[in-house]
Amino acid sequence: MSPQRKLLLLGTFVHCKTQQDLDIFHGAGIAVDAEGKIAAIERDAPDLDEAKARLLTRLGWDEAEVDVTQAADGQFFFPGFIDTHIHAAQYANAGIFGKSSLLDWLETYTFPLEASLSDLSKARRVYARCIRRTLSHGTTTATYFATLDVAATNLLADLCLSMGQRAFVGRVCMDRADELNPAYYRDASTEASLEATRQTIEHVRRIDPGFDIVSPILTPRFAPSCTREVMRGLAQIHRETGLPIQTHLSENTGEIQLVAQLFPETTSYTDVYRRLGLLTPRTVLAHAVHLSEEEADVIAGHGSKVSHCPCSNTSLTSGAARVRWLWDKGIDVGLGTDVSGGYSHSILEAARQAAMVSRHVAMNIHTAHENDDNDDDVAAKEKERVKLTVEEVLYLATKGGAKCVGLEDKVGGFEVGMEWDAQLVALSHVHDDGELHHDAEHEHEEEDHGFVDVFGWESWEDRVAKWLYNGDDRNTKRVWVKGRLVHRRR
Amino acid sequence: MSPQRKLLLLGTFVHCKTQQDLDIFHGAGIAVDAEGKIAAIERDAPDLDEAKARLLTRLGWDEAEVDVTQAADGQFFFPGFIDTHIHAAQYANAGIFGKSSLLDWLETYTFPLEASLSDLSKARRVYARCIRRTLSHGTTTATYFATLDVAATNLLADLCLSMGQRAFVGRVCMDRADELNPAYYRDASTEASLEATRQTIEHVRRIDPGFDIVSPILTPRFAPSCTREVMRGLAQIHRETGLPIQTHLSENTGEIQLVAQLFPETTSYTDVYRRLGLLTPRTVLAHAVHLSEEEADVIAGHGSKVSHCPCSNTSLTSGAARVRWLWDKGIDVGLGTDVSGGYSHSILEAARQAAMVSRHVAMNIHTAHENDDNDDDVAAKEKERVKLTVEEVLYLATKGGAKCVGLEDKVGGFEVGMEWDAQLVALSHVHDDGELHHDAEHEHEEEDHGFVDVFGWESWEDRVAKWLYNGDDRNTKRVWVKGRLVHRRR
Structure with a gap:
């Protein structure tokens, strides 16, 4: 495979800390090196710009050599x-x-x-x-x-x-x-x-x-x-x-x-x-x-x-x-x-x-x-x-x-040293009138986000539960394996 | 509600004859009057053109007063x-x-x-x-x-x-x-x-x-x-x-x-x-x-x-x-x-x-x-x-x-005198290379037909089973109630 560019993922991350607990962190960043490994995680920055800046500084990476993917509001990264x-x-x-x-x-x-x-x-x-x-x-x-x-x-x-x-x-x-x-x-x-x-x-x-x-x-x-x-x-x-x-x-x-x-x-x-x-x-x-x-x-x-x-x-x-x-x-x-x-x-x-x-x-x-x-x-x-x-x-x-499958040191969670096998998840937002919009006025809704409907008052735990119970491939916008983008939803 | 146009539905129809048996008929036509009632069913025509012609003749309807919906190859009408x-x-x-x-x-x-x-x-x-x-x-x-x-x-x-x-x-x-x-x-x-x-x-x-x-x-x-x-x-x-x-x-x-x-x-x-x-x-x-x-x-x-x-x-x-x-x-x-x-x-x-x-x-x-x-x-x-x-x-x-719900004389199946409460179902076709195509060459595939994958060798009973077990809203292209089109998938 051809050499990969480095990645910077910014936004909300959700993964399993233990069998009982999700680890959900917001306004965060994960840096992935050219071999697809997580090089650094920044979870305490005040905003995404700062998370990005801190990661680049810490790793000594130049922004030009990095592909940045920012999760939109309400989206989250989850392990593959x-x-x-x-x-x-x-x-x-x-x-x-x-x-x-x-x-x-x-x-x-x-x-x-x-x-x-x-x-x-x-x-x-x-x-x-x-x-x-x-x-x-x-x-x-x-x-x-x-x-x-x-x-x-x-x-x-x-x-x-x-x-x-x-x-x-x-x-x-x-x-x-x-x-x-x-x-x-x-x-x-x-x-x-x-x-x-x-x-x-x-x-x-x-x-x-x-x-x-x-x-x-x-x-x-x-x-x-x-x-x-x-x-x-x-x-x-x-x-x-x-x-x-x-x-x-x-x-x-x-x-x-x-x-x-x-x-x-x-x-x-x-x-x-x-x-x-x-x-x-x-x-x-x-x-x-x-x-x-x-x-x-x-x-x-x-x-x-x-x-x-x-x-x-x-x-x-x-x-x-x-x-x-x-x-x-x-x-x-x-x-x-x-x-x-x-x-x-x-x-x-x-x-x-x-x-x-x-x-x-x-x-x-x-x-x-x-x-x-x-x-x-x-x-x-x-x-x-x-x-x-x-x-x-x-x-x-x-x-x-x-x-x-003996890969617990490589995949399944977001830790430094593990490989970036992950998906970007998006859910549907319910408008004030409750209708599905596919018109010019709501251009950002052109995309089909499936039928997990988020009204906005749900906790993050409830959003994850909604995704579990009604999610499908439409919610999975991008998929990476070992840092390589292997699926992207139109 | 405003008066409706008459409908002519052409293609394959599937509904439940009894608890045990599906009734599947191809190359057929169903005519729906302006009140949303099934006026006639033609199931023995050699092709869709003939089914249409026979229905119009039998009912004395003019083609100009009728909206025609033809199910594409592999699609079928099913009761709502x-x-x-x-x-x-x-x-x-x-x-x-x-x-x-x-x-x-x-x-x-x-x-x-x-x-x-x-x-x-x-x-x-x-x-x-x-x-x-x-x-x-x-x-x-x-x-x-x-x-x-x-x-x-x-x-x-x-x-x-x-x-x-x-x-x-x-x-x-x-x-x-x-x-x-x-x-x-x-x-x-x-x-x-x-x-x-x-x-x-x-x-x-x-x-x-x-x-x-x-x-x-x-x-x-x-x-x-x-x-x-x-x-x-x-x-x-x-x-x-x-x-x-x-x-x-x-x-x-x-x-x-x-x-x-x-x-x-x-x-x-x-x-x-x-x-x-x-x-x-x-x-x-x-x-x-x-x-x-x-x-x-x-x-x-x-x-x-x-x-x-x-x-x-x-x-x-x-x-x-x-x-x-x-x-x-x-x-x-x-x-x-x-x-x-x-x-x-x-x-x-x-x-x-x-x-x-x-x-x-x-x-x-x-x-x-x-x-x-x-x-x-x-x-x-x-x-x-x-x-x-x-x-x-x-x-x-x-x-x-x-x-x-006491509507067995009105809905749930396709019989003359019943009302046209129905859906048009489409499944995905698997190309020779197995890939999903969303490019100019396969323009007809631009639409997302969900993930019920039909290879072409399946019997109609098997296609219906595939739809049952993996179907979702993407397979439901149009929905009618009492002859009125109430949902159309983009």
Whole structure:
């Protein structure tokens, strides 16, 4: 990539300080160097001109070498979103799932589409659109499942790099020959599966040697698609290269029963991955809906991460994952759209659905205790406790996701030394007459700011809540990855 | 209103034939007369020119007196949505509810906002925006709760009429003097409450004598806000005028306990309304989450309707209403956004959330039976059965809603003699390179069609599913009520 100009961002900044607290600072400035790193933050200046002047002075930068972006009144900078589980190939099926659940959904909708993407022109069309759309919704990092096809997977990596989206790209391994994994869509052998994986790793190493933007990720689809040998082989590649791993875990009860049949030597679904060396601190486990206490303890003990995919889990009737309980266990959790098990590619939508799913978890606690009056108080408190707040689901979408994919030192928040992966957010202002104006008199309103309506009396916390619950890509005006402007809304 | 020109709509039409089936017809035409009624439908012509010619000939209309709207390739006409439960005053709070549940939410967020709308300039700002936004999302009929204030409620009716949204407008009755209903926001007396209701009825009668577009609706807020006397008084007005009634029922367990305390003479929450004469075929009961079998039978026996509000019920941790079970009981069900208990004012969003909530209901059936192997098969079948399909939730959004508000002969589908309440829907086309184009070469793409991406190989049923799950106001290009164009997207 060509060398970048330095950046100066001025205005209001919002990010997650902790799981519980937003850090909101106004009249501030952030300076980003030519490598895309945050060089300095100025949060105590009396106004934006002064913030800018102080930053330039402190860093010894000349104004001519800097691109300045000033957030308009009411706009704010927010960290880019991190999607810790998304199937790029399935993007074309978003919204198409009928009344299916996991295993019949794979057979009916998913495998045929994935297999068809060995046609590279089709793959380019689907992948480019997936990247463009997720970028436009503020996803600066995506952890992708591609397909079995090496060339198409490499194309996905190429596109992420050229379009500037930080990505983990996984060639999918499926080498188990049985009915679930159809002859038209599985690896020819264990060796072929591992070799294809190595080919994608080599390709990514050629196009992005430091894995600065794009990294390979080892991707056994899920235990029912893989032999023990291929999973052992991938674990071996992990030990040799340190590359991250992604797979699915405990999404659906039918799947769990199938795993128990296929791996009778194990004590649980989690135990399959543990025995074969796939539970590592660099492992992202998607779903984790129906875990036992013991399984969660094993995952926590190995430092593995969970990608919570609320939209998918509800759409496919998989279950309701318990984020508070995973956190209690000490497990890091991020959010996944799981397109197209999930119908939406927006992490903002995933965040609000995480809030909603946590409320369904809460409602079930109540149900479980309803026949025992003595437990009522305990249940009521627990019911409140498991609900996720606005702050918590935005944490999942940013810092939680960064921890999940091992990038917590680089992205997810605004700190000196971190990289500038961020979005500029604008909300709609409601005029005195309440009408939408698209005429000459209100020229600044020509732009469509979506339908998050701000009347002006809302606190900043309330504005962020309004954005969470009704925001879409129209609110995301600009998106940067590593200091590079990768999306700009017209 | 000024006399309208006749309309000719040409292209693809989609509407709900039954709860299970969409009726999709292509190359067709619908003729709408100057009163906004569908005069003829032509569905068997070889092309659009021929469909147009046949309609003009059959009706003896001259082309010069007709406005023609032709849906472009891939676009379709769909019935307007019906929102059977929305609080216009709370629009300004959409997305702001924290971790609250019903009773604390009323106290913290809702009553203060509603009370503040006695400021008519504020009311105009909030109401106009609420109508504009709901129209832009395809809501052609809305059943509104306003506030206690007569002048502001009348203003809401004025705005609906001038902006052309079919609406039921209810002045809210709250005459119970206790802690729940604060001194700053309740009617001065039962008599004052009934008199204020009559004033709004008179006002609407003056501005729309036939209640063709705007109708009053009798609105006891909910049992805990009302004395027996005011509810009896409203029932009496219903018997005198035939006006519809709306209220809340069985939303939250705390509320149900409160009702049992306040009305010890009753056998259930439903029994309160039954005894006081409020259960009628023109009554819309919002929520109905925690009904007993007996309560549902009573509602069905009285022919009263239920407004299902999935977004609100989840957001406020109220519960998960069982639509399939309500249907089994023979109760007509529509959808409500319940802004701002629900964060979204979009009925398309309510429809997808109805699908999601039905899946949570399904997952709980499984849970209830998990300790009993013999019941596994029964539970599995029931689990499948309670899930709502794409067709079913779109039925709820249109025909179901029409039945709910007593307009099933007028709106909700495309039949000769019904009125033209409809929307024109467009989806995005994915180019060969997958990129979004906003340049001169692709001038027709200048318009933002939202992010429902159609690749071209999808069946029409799949396109409708994609629209349901990812559609927004950008897909709704035009909206008509009673033949009048009331919204047009730039």
